[in-house]
Amino acid sequence: MVFRRRWQMNLQWNKFTGCFDFISHSRFIPRLRVLPEELQEDGSNIQSDESLSVESHVIHENKKDSENEAEEEHEVSENEEIDGLRTNMPYELRNEAGRRWYKYFDEYEYRMNEEYKKSRKWYEFLYPNHATQTKxxxxxxxxxxxxxxxxxxxxxxxxxxxxxxxxxxxxxxxxxxxxxxxxxxxxxxxxxxxxxxxxxxxxxxxxxxxxxxxxxxxxxxxxxxxxxxxxxxxxxxxxxxxxxxxxxxxxxxxxxxxxxxxxxxxxxxxxxxxxxxxxxxxxxxxxxxxxxxxxxxxxxxxxxxxxxxxxxxxxxxxxxxxxxxxxxxxxxxxxxxxxxxxxxxxxxxxxxxxxxxxxxxxxxxESELKPLWSKDxxxxxxxxxxxxxxxxxxxxxxxxxxxxxxxxxxxxxxxxxxxxxxxxxxxxxxxxxxxxxxxxxxxxxxxxxxxxxxxxxxxxxxxxxxxxxxxxxxxxxxxxxxxxxxxxxxxxxxxxxxxxxxxxxxxxxxxxxxxxxxxxxxxxxxxxxxxxxxxxxxxxxxxxxxxxxxxxxxxxxxxxxxxxxxxxxxxxxHALGNGIILYDTDKDIEIPQFVHRDMEEKNGYYYLKE
Missing domain, CATH: 1.20.1250.20 (MFS general substrate transporter like domains)
Known part of the structure; x- marks a missing residue:
């Protein structure tokens, strides 16, 4: 009976100190944020049972937060790259023929496509909210x-x-x-x-x-x-x-x-x-x-x-x-x-x-960083x-x-x-x-x-x-x-x-x-x-x-x-990376083949086929 009581007291103490560790180290001390999907994909993040106990609690809490937000907002996922193209990215097909001289002064001519520009109302310039249209x-x-x-x-x-x-x-x-x-x-x-x-x-x-x-x-x-x-x-x-x-x-x-x-x-x-x-x-x-x-x-x-x-x-x-x-x-x-x-x-x-x-x-x-003295x-x-x-x-x-x-x-x-x-x-x-x-x-x-x-x-x-x-x-x-x-x-x-x-x-x-x-x-x-x-x-x-x-x-x-x-x-x-596909009929530069082969048109913009 005495042994059991001591065991229960130790268990309660461990829970208390574990909770204290979680509060002090996880809530108030900055740490590298590792998302749940990164833990699953990267085997190097596997930790011992003791260290994982605290981390799993953090992940569980973050996962709950993410699921709650996902019910209110559209899920935002990173765009996948396929041969330089990204899924769910609207691409503008633009003919450079007859380009006017004053376009030189259009600073964002090649930096943003038309969908990007039009998705923001003028009074929203501080918070354009252009990528996902979510709160x-x-x-x-x-x-x-x-x-x-x-x-x-x-x-x-x-x-x-x-x-x-x-x-x-x-x-x-x-x-x-x-x-x-x-x-x-x-x-x-x-x-x-x-x-x-x-x-x-x-x-x-x-x-x-x-x-x-x-x-x-x-x-x-x-x-x-x-x-x-x-x-x-x-x-x-x-x-x-x-x-x-x-x-x-x-x-x-x-x-x-x-x-x-x-x-x-x-x-x-x-x-x-x-x-x-x-x-x-x-x-x-x-x-x-x-x-x-x-x-x-x-x-x-x-x-x-x-x-x-x-x-x-x-x-x-x-x-x-x-x-x-x-x-x-x-x-x-x-x-x-x-x-x-x-x-x-x-x-x-x-x-x-x-x-x-x-x-x-x-x-x-870190493995891809070149030495500072690298000629490249x-x-x-x-x-x-x-x-x-x-x-x-x-x-x-x-x-x-x-x-x-x-x-x-x-x-x-x-x-x-x-x-x-x-x-x-x-x-x-x-x-x-x-x-x-x-x-x-x-x-x-x-x-x-x-x-x-x-x-x-x-x-x-x-x-x-x-x-x-x-x-x-x-x-x-x-x-x-x-x-x-x-x-x-x-x-x-x-x-x-x-x-x-x-x-x-x-x-x-x-x-x-x-x-x-x-x-x-x-x-x-x-x-x-x-x-x-x-x-x-x-x-x-x-x-x-x-x-x-x-x-x-x-x-x-x-x-x-x-x-x-x-x-x-x-x-x-880098126009393609900015969502613009360029061609020029005046210079016999035709529409790239991947547009016909891998993309489909929706509402005037081209998307990568699913």
Whole structure:
């Protein structure tokens, strides 16, 4: 009897601890999500009885969720590929004969077929819901926006606050406390950028191999620590060392974030989401100035610390640290290797099916990954004309950004009519207007499915702004107009990054290497061009800086048409994958034989025979 009672108590304890293990490890700790069908197909996933007991419970719960959703929604399965064609995919048969010249400006001519375009009403541009016409897909997009896009906005805001705080601190007595003279301001920025450039390169290897929900937060923890360290800088050399290491930890933040967004969103959805990401940067510019003004008034001299030192402390402890910790639990990985705590099995299936529909390949099996030193990878990167076209494009984008030059804040500080607090408050105005400019370009690009026209418009506005500031001796209202429109220089960045993502969607390893290479090359120019163009001794006029920005801005606007040409040429090569079957009776290019042999027409579109 005693033995039996002890056995029952042990059994109950094991059940209790097993339940506790399930709650702690499965519900609150991210893990690689293995779907039930993958367990059945892949024998390598067979586990011991003890480990399988917990996993089977998880699978059972997920299976129940999937079955419940399936009763409400149409089942979404991944399209099967047969000789390059996919079942349940509508194909448009298109004759290229008599193609009009103005079709060159139709950005999505070869990227989407007519069925794809017509399945979305204009007011549904944020949530096109075009692939399956189910609430399940729309729910997935809602979750993605809350889990991925919103978190990246917060993370970008955190980093932008830290970055902009350098300028705010400079005009709030850091210059005097650290005895900064001449061009020390711009040289310190340049040294920081070098740290970011050098330490991006390892991510060419890491990005396709290790999950982003580990890499990004781990890097952010390092960023947090050295933001905290900046408060104790006693000399300029010490500050430069901290800023160098800080930026080294933030090196791959932009390319990794864009890599993630490109793995989850369709081409006509991504500009709006990159816009949310970019708004975090603008929000950081606004927050930094307002916080610095408030801190300078309230905490300057408290416990013997200057106001600008308190800003670095608050940045690290109250903003960066919580954001880094959240990242370990919020970032979902990619659809094919999902670690999300928030997505159901059915939503992961939908995400994978969407990627097949949109011709997006988000990962490669580890056994198929080539060594980083493989000639094939570098040949695909450097011997592709599109790579160099994008390098020029991104380089122009980096070096036409008058908004981040600090010139507006230094102009305010040079005006004796503005106190330090007043200058910090006024410094947020261009960034506030920047929200409007970015929303116009990014949301307009998705609404009208046309990025290039907004990129050209932004470039024109930027050149007008620079031209006024080069002249300088203009009315006060004209000068204020020029400063308040400087953020047009960055407003088209979501469109630029969307272009790059779409160019690189077909090969994940090449995508990782190319993203880092483009970003490193263009950012390396930003490490030395500003040190020549925006020398602090020219403050507050910066005639050289505005001239350089005008030149790069003009090239940026014109180069958009070159990028459009290569983009459309690339998409025409992959038209079949985008659901378009091309032929040209003018050039004696007949309808492909597989159309007659393997396909059947339904409602004006062709489907693979069952």
């Amino acid at each position: 399940a897909e729309r729910k997935l997009l809602y979750k993605l926006d809350l889990v991925l896009a919103l978190y990246l906005l917060v993370l970008c805001w955190s980093k932008s606050v830290d970055t902009n705080n350098y300028t705010s601190a400079y005009i709030s007595h850091m210059r005097e406390d650290l005895n900064m003279k001449g061009n020390d301001y711009i040289y310190t920025s340049t040294i920081s950028n070098i740290g970011a450039i050098v330490f991006q390169l390892p991510f060419m290897y890491l990005l396709p191999r290790y999950p982003a929900h580990i890499m990004l937060p781990a890097m952010d923890m390092g960023w947090t620590w050295f933001t905290f360290a900046c408060y104790r800088a006693k000399t300029l050399a010490e500050l430069r060392a901290y800023r160098f290491i800080l930026n080294a930890f933030g090196a791959a933040y932009y390319p990794v974030s864009q890599y993630l967004l490109g793995c989850w969103y369709a081409p006509d959805e991504i500009s709006s989401r990159v816009c949310l990401f970019f708004c975090g940067q603008l929000l950081g510019g606004v927050t930094s100035g307002l916080l610095q003004a408030r801190i300078f008034r309230s905490l300057d001299g408290v416990h013997g610390l200057a106001g600008w030192r308190w800003m670095f402390l608050i940045d690290a402890v109250a903003i960066s640290l919580p954001t880094a910790i959240m990242g370990f639990f919020i970032l979902p990985g990619i659809p094919s290797k999902c670690y999300s705590l928030f997505f159901t099995d059915e939503e992961i299936r939908i995400a994978r099916a969407r990627n097949k529909r949109n011709h997006i390949k988000d990962s490669v099996k 990878i570098w040949k695909k990167v450097f011997c592709t004309p599109a790579f160099w076209v994008l390098v020029v494009f991104d380089t122009c984008s980096w070096n036409n950004m008058t908004a981040f030059s600090g010139s507006y804040s230094l102009w305010l500080r040079s005006n004796p009519n503005y106190s330090i607090e007043h200058a910090n408050n006024l410094s947020v105005l261009p960034a506030c207007l920047g929200f409007v400019y970015v929303f116009i370009c990014a949301f307009g690009a998705d609404l009208f499915r046309c990025k290039w026209i907004f990129m050209v418009f932004a470039a024109i506005m930027n050149t007008v702004s620079c031209a006024i500031l080069i002249k300088w001796d203009v009315s006060s209202s004209a000068k204020w107009f020029a400063f308040l429109t400087t953020y047009f220089s960055v407003s088209a960045s979501p469109c630029l990054w969307s272009f790059i993502n779409d160019f690189l969607r077909l090969d994940p390893q090449v995508k990782a290497v190319t993203w880092i290479a483009i970003y490193s090359i263009s950012q390396s120019t930003y490490a030395w061009i500003p040190s020549l163009a925006w020398q602090t001794i020219e403050s507050p006029r910066f005639k050289t800086g505005y001239t350089v920005s005008l030149i790069f801005g003009a090239i940026y606007g014109l180069w958009t048409f070159v990028v459009l040409y290569f983009y459309k040429r690339n998409e025409k090569k």
